Amino acid sequence: MNQNVAKTAPFLVFTDLDGSLIEHESYSMEAAKPALAELARRGVTPVFASSKTAAEILALQRASRITAPFISENGAAVYDSLGQILTAFGLPRTNWLDAVHQLRERLSLRFTGFSDCPVDQIAELTGLSKGDAGKAQRREFTEPMLWQDTQANFQLFQSEIQKLSLTTLEGGRFISIQSQFDKGSAMQWLQARHSQPRPFLVALGDSPNDLSLLAAADVAVVIKSNKSDQLYPQGPATVIRTSMPGPAGWNDGIRQILDLLDSQQLLIN
Ligand SMILES: [Mg+2]
Numbered sequence: 001m002n003q004n005v006a007k008t009a010p011f012l013v014f015t016d017l018d019g020s021l022i023e024h025e026s027y028s029m030e031a032a033k034p035a036l037a038e039l040a041r042r043g044v045t046p047v048f049a050s051s052k053t054a055a056e057i058l059a060l061q062r063a064s065r066i067t068a069p070f071i072s073e074n075g076a077a078v079y080d081s082l083g084q085i086l087t088a089f090g091l092p093r094t095n096w097l098d099a100v101h102q103l104r105e106r107l108s109l110r111f112t113g114f115s116d117c118p119v120d121q122i123a124e125l126t127g128l129s130k131g132d133a134g135k136a137q138r139r140e141f142t143e144p145m146l147w148q149d150t151q152a153n154f155q156l157f158q159s160e161i162q163k164l165s166l167t168t169l170e171g172g173r174f175i176s177i178q179s180q181f182d183k184g185s186a187m188q189w190l191q192a193r194h195s196q197p198r199p200f201l202v203a204l205g206d207s208p209n210d211l212s213l214l215a216a217a218d219v220a221v222v223i224k225s226n227k228s229d230q231l232y233p234q235g236p237a238t239v240i241r242t243s244m245p246g247p248a249g250w251n252d253g254i255r256q257i258l259d260l261l262d263s264q265q266l267l268i269n
Helices: 032-043 054-063 092-105 117-124 131-135 151-162 184-191 208-215 247-263
Strands: 011-015 047-049 070-072 077-079 084-087 111-113 141-145 169-170 175-178 201-203 219-224 238-245
Touching: 011 032, 011 184, 032 247, 047 054, 047 184, 054 077, 054 131, 070 184, 077 184, 092 141, 092 151, 117 131, 169 208, 169 219, 184 201, 184 208, 201 208, 201 247, 208 219, 219 247, 238 247
Parallel strands: 011 047, 011 201, 047 070, 201 219, 219 238
Antiparallel strands: 070 077, 077 084, 111 141, 141 175, 169 175
């Protein structure tokens, strides 16, 4: 692997939301504010890369006064800073959701997906307000679900949905049923839109659905979580593991990167 020392900006920051930039339970990003302000001072606006829907991400961007492109539904689609879709990598959920439900019935499998739930129940499962739960339900490419069956049946389910060109991806709270795409490919697609020399990539995440994002970055920040011990990205020249979860860990990770950058010690690919 080629390793270089990063001398200056520009660089791009891609970040997971739940459990990374925002707290799992309170959905607050308060503890990350100092690092966000320092990035803003350097002209860097984080690109949100989340399992959330476009509607949810746009609302979060507005609330945090952030205008930037973003990646929705685990990398299914990329939007520009005006909220217009630029490209989609995912098979539309309406094309395959009925087939997944028929499969569940045929094999008597037990799981509950967002499409099975009224908005009140989504609010209860996620801790979101009813309005935000409504936005979470507006999914185009992914079906988050809670698996309520055995591990053996989960393996059976996985092999059956492969025949439908589908797969599963584990997030912090839910397992996503979706076609083959990931956050890392969506990040690289956005990076390729920049002219040469392309900005280097910083990525932050806390769960298995962030592994592709972390692995494709030059600098990866693994935010502490109950699943972060599953995350060992091989690609990045620099990997930082935070000791704190959520936005406090995010703040610390960015701080460490900026300190390394400023002292010309930040290794990139
Ligand atoms: Mg997360």
